[in-house]
Amino acid sequence: MWDPAVKRVESILRNWRVWLAVIVVLPVLAAVVLWLALPLYKDPAANILSNPIWFPIIVAVVMLLSILTSTAVCILAERKLAGFTQDRKGPNRVGFWGLLQPMADGMKFFFKEDIIPHNVDKPLFMLAPCITLTISLIGFAIIPWAGDVHFDWMAAGETVSTQVASLNIGILYILAVGSIGVYGIVLAGYASNNKYSFYGGIRAAAQMISYELPMGLALLCLLLVCGTLRLEEIVNQQAQTGVWYVFVHPLPFLLFLTSVFAEANRMPFDLCEAEQELVGGFHTEYSSMKFAMFFLGEYAHMITGSAIMIALFFGGWHCWGLTSVENTAWWAMLIKLGVYIAKIAIFIWFFMVIRWTIPRFRFDQLMRLCWLALVPVGIVLLIATGVLSAVMDLQDGWNWLASLAVNVVVLIIMLAYAARSKTSITGRQGNMPDVDVRPT
Amino acid sequence: MRDEDVIELREPELSAAERLYLPQIWDGVKCTVRHMFSIKLRNETVRQYPEDSRDTRGEVRVANYRGVHRLNKDPDGRVACVACLMCATACPVNCIHIEAGESPWPDREKYPVKFDIDELRCIYCGMCEEACPVDAIELTPQHDLVGRTRDEMIFDKEKLLHIYEETKALKPRKNPAITGYG
Ligand code: SF4
Numbered sequence: 119m120w121d122p123a124v125k126r127v128e129s130i131l132r133n134w135r136v137w138l139a140v141i142v143v144l145p146v147l148a149a150v151v152l153w154l155a156l157p158l159y160k161d162p163a164a165n166i167l168s169n170p171i172w173f174p175i176i177v178a179v180v181m182l183l184s185i186l187t188s189t190a191v192c193i194l195a196e197r198k199l200a201g202f203t204q205d206r207k208g209p210n211r212v213g214f215w216g217l218l219q220p221m222a223d224g225m226k227f228f229f230k231e232d233i234i235p236h237n238v239d240k241p242l243f244m245l246a247p248c249i250t251l252t253i254s255l256i257g258f259a260i261i262p263w264a265g266d267v268h269f270d271w272m273a274a275g276e277t278v279s280t281q282v283a284s285l286n287i288g289i290l291y292i293l294a295v296g297s298i299g300v301y302g303i304v305l306a307g308y309a310s311n312n313k314y315s316f317y318g319g320i321r322a323a324a325q326m327i328s329y330e331l332p333m334g335l336a337l338l339c340l341l342l343v344c345g346t347l348r349l350e351e352i353v354n355q356q357a358q359t360g361v362w363y364v365f366v367h368p369l370p371f372l373l374f375l376t377s378v379f380a381e382a383n384r385m386p387f388d389l390c391e392a393e394q395e396l397v398g399g400f401h402t403e404y405s406s407m408k409f410a411m412f413f414l415g416e417y418a419h420m421i422t423g424s425a426i427m428i429a430l431f432f433g434g435w436h437c438w439g440l441t442s443v444e445n446t447a448w449w450a451m452l453i454k455l456g457v458y459i460a461k462i463a464i465f466i467w468f469f470m471v472i473r474w475t476i477p478r479f480r481f482d483q484l485m486r487l488c489w490l491a492l493v494p495v496g497i498v499l500l501i502a503t504g505v506l507s508a509v510m511d512l513q514d515g516w517n518w519l520a521s522l523a524v525n526v527v528v529l530i531i532m533l534a535y536a537a538r539s540k541t542s543i544t545g546r547q548g549n550m551p552d553v554d555v556r557p558t
Numbered sequence: 559m560r561d562e563d564v565i566e567l568r569e570p571e572l573s574a575a576e577r578l579y580l581p582q583i584w585d586g587v588k589c590t591v592r593h594m595f596s597i598k599l600r601n602e603t604v605r606q607y608p609e610d611s612r613d614t615r616g617e618v619r620v621a622n623y624r625g626v627h628r629l630n631k632d633p634d635g636r637v638a639c640v641a642c643l644m645c646a647t648a649c650p651v652n653c654i655h656i657e658a659g660e661s662p663w664p665d666r667e668k669y670p671v672k673f674d675i676d677e678l679r680c681i682y683c684g685m686c687e688e689a690c691p692v693d694a695i696e697l698t699p700q701h702d703l704v705g706r707t708r709d710e711m712i713f714d715k716e717k718l719l720h721i722y723e724e725t726k727a728l729k730p731r732k733n734p735a736i737t738g739y740g
């Protein structure tokens with residue numbers, strides 16, 4: 119009885135025309151509803167869209183929902199790209215081109231048996247995935263999604279900021295939230311009462327402590343130049359001068375990028391869940407929705423990480439000739455948001471390419487990379503940038519070229535040193551004893 | 559051990575560029591991206607399973623494909639097995655369970671009252687087919703078997719005989735010679 123109906127639904131969902139229609143019709147529908155609903159709010163006093171308290175809440179809800187959805191899409195993208203790199207096609211059964219796969223995955227996770235092993239520390243065991251997901255999501259709060267926006271019904275010159283919270287300690291918030299993120303993993307490892315999980319948790323903690331340093335150093339270099347901790351001001355500065363900070367600080371950007379990889383526990387830094395050594399590490403004992411939360415947390419962390427990186431180094435919503443600080447019309451807001459999302463998409467693609475390219479580090483390599491390469495380079499860069507910004511105002515005119523030049527010089531020195539030294543940066547031949555393997 | 563038997567293996571010396579690790583990463587990324595965007599490679603490699611399987615392409619080697627078992631019938635329509643238990647003995651994972659009974663027919667002594675194969679436990683090695691003296695048990699080219707429960711996947715005599723009926727057109731029973739039994 120079910121078969122024909124199921125087949126019918128299936129064939130509808132696998133038709134690309136249906137998807138095209140949905141993609142076209144949904145925004146049109148949304149626009150019509152908005153167009154009908156907006157006049158109701160013409161009264162400025164009652165208008166929640168221009169209220170500085172309500173607007174951030176709306177932004178928060180909208181962004182939270184879209185990010186939770188996009189993590190699901192990210193998982194599909196990851197599986198597709200994983201397939202593509204291995205000359206496969208990836209999931210392509212559910213819906214047209216596999217577009218409904220995230221839904222199928224989610225449903226599967228929901229209906230899986232939720233096993234809580236007997237000897238676990240129950241409260242912590244339940245808490246850990248919640249912490250992971252929450253922490254990776256609250257990073258969104260300070261991201262200036264689309265700058266300031268002015269709606270028609272607001273008084274002239276008045277704007278609201280498309281940011282959930284405009285913190286004056288923005289960057290410190292990033293550091294704080296980033297380092298709490300590991301608590302979920304450590305707690306999961308501890309609560310699981312399983313030595314492999316525990317080992318995974320410990321690895322995560324050690325890795326986090328180490329990689330906080332280069333991240334902090336990179337941020338310091340940035341702060342020396344921009345002189346503010348507010349994320350939206352950093353973005354505005356880049357938009358005004360048109361020089362993204364990645365051009366001023368290419369090496370700090372690399373440090374930051376590496377640290378974000380490490381903090382998001384992505385390949386090649388996913389030692390805490392190394393399947394081959396630790397049977398899945400911290401999430402070995404988790405099943406069903408709890409496991410899904412770890413999974414979502416990882417992808418949400420990736421999105422947050424890239425969003426923050428883009429705000430700091432890639433000019434946020436800024437794109438030359440397309441968006442500017444002055445243009446605060448609502449359609450400009452949409453363009454800015456689009457630019458931001460496009461940048462995030464590129465970054466996530468990059469994350470995935472790296473994941474499917476570089477094999478996982480050994481733990482000592484991981485530590486060596488951090489303490490013997492990233493931290494010294496970070497310190498040198500910090501000193502160089504400090505000296506430079508004492509001599510001249512790097513925000514001024516073409517002065518940023520000096521910073522770029524210094525970076526290049528440091529890079530060359532670093533590479534020359536690394537190439538000359540006997541040990542590779544990953545310690546591959548560092549401790550090889552010179553043994554004679556012949557039997558005596 | 560002679561001296562020339564010893565092969566000395568050493569890690570190759572890394573060149574300066576390799577020690578830097580960065581050029582290697584770049585090469586790796588290039589390779590990844592090349593594969594990622596090559597639709598041609600993908601289409602050459604991937605075969606969509608149910609639509610384009612070896613069955614549909616007619617590439618299955620019917621004679622020696624090791625799929626689900628069947629119990630052959632002799633020309634009179636009786637089960638060909640003589641319950642000698644050779645297959646159960648030969649089976650490396652002990653997944654064949656036979657209960658022998660006295661045969662109602664004059665030309666043989668025993669026949670299987672019960673004949674169960676646990677298809678989940680079976681490793682499809684084909685030892686049973688090799689062992690059978692009357693070629694009664696055979697593996698068929700049928701490979702897509704599914705079940706909702708474990709019990710469903712324990713195939714009994716009726717089911718195995720039914721599989722014979724299903725597959726005999728595709729893979730007729732060989733002439734059972736050796737013993738002269740039907
Ligand atoms: S194919 Fe191998 S494992 Fe399966 S029943 Fe026959 S002998 Fe046993």
Ligand code: SF4
Nearest residue numbers: 639640642643645690
């Ligand atoms: S070896 Fe052949 S004849 Fe003997 S019990 Fe098995 S199937 Fe029957």
